[in-house]
Amino acid sequence: MxxxxxxxxxxxxxxxxxxxxxxxxxxxxxxxxxxxxxxxxxxxxxxxxxxxxxxxxxxxxxxxxxxxxxxxxxxxxxxxxxxxxxxxxxxxxxxxxxxxxxxxxxxxxxxxxRRHAFRVDIPEESEVFVEFRGDEHQSTTHAEVLDISATGCRLKIKKMPEPPFENGDHIPFFNFKISQNIHVEGEAEVRFISEVEEDASFIIGLQLTELFGLGHRTMERFVNEIQREARKQRFE
The missing domain is CATH 2.30.110.10 (Electron Transport, Fmn-binding Protein; Chain A)
Structure with a gap:
């Protein structure tokens, strides 16, 4: 801490x-x-x-x-x-x-x-997206990242795949597209799912169980950059 x-x-x-x-x-x-x-x-x-x-x-x-x-x-x-x-x-x-x-x-x-648990909201203009699929899913799901930390994130998807994701599902591969040239890959687990009735979308919470390569360092740097930018804008 x-x-x-x-x-x-x-x-x-x-x-x-x-x-x-x-x-x-x-x-x-x-x-x-x-x-x-x-x-x-x-x-x-x-x-x-x-x-x-x-x-x-x-x-x-x-x-x-x-x-x-x-x-x-x-x-x-x-x-x-x-x-x-x-x-x-x-x-x-x-x-x-x-x-x-x-x-x-x-x-x-x-x-x-708690550095690894600190979670930040993703600004709309940042447009951070993730691609992932579960053990039982052949197709890849594309999702918008709403908030993120080095250990978890909250995503929004427009349509639930078949079969639908369930709590506890293992995600053997995800790919965060932080920017055009920066990606973070790893494994995850579905921790919660909720439906947004207003636009028939779904919110999914993922726990990032493993980040490949320099993923931890990249994710922490990204979270810290968003946090600093939010503080700066508060006084502009």
């Missing part, structure tokens, strides 16, 4: 905006109690160096928050764990949707990334 300490307001804002935009569940734990409370980051404000969280669940957390009890915040997203320690509520209010709380940016944010 890779450990990083984020200390600048810009880094804090970037992380908090990612949590906010993707509505990742966040856990809040008061130092004087073992109970965990669920909330969400609803706004990050870099100009005033603060952020806002939604009402706490269960509601018993409201009294603790109002009394100024210190707490830790933990959010897990796509192979990353984000920890903010020793925070407290500096303001509160009510909106049409319920209670909310104001918290100042901390002095530091602990950012723990």
């Amino acid at each position: 890779t450990y990083r300490i984020l200390k600048t307001p810009e880094e804090h804002y970037s992380v908090l905006r990612t949590i906010q935009d993707n509505r990742y569940p966040t856990t809040l734990t008061f130092h004087s109690h073992d109970q965990e409370y669920l909330t969400q980051v609803i706004k990050a404000d870099i100009a005033n160096r603060c952020f806002y969280i939604d009402e706490l669940r269960p509601p018993s957390g409201h009294k603790l928050a109002a009394s100024g009890e210190s707490f830790d915040i933990v959010t897990k997203l796509n192979g990353v764990e984000i920890i903010i320690k020793g925070s407290s509520i500096v303001g509160a209010g009510k909106s049409e949707t319920g209670q909310f709380y104001k918290i100042t940016f901390p002095s530091e944010v602990l950012y723990l990334q």
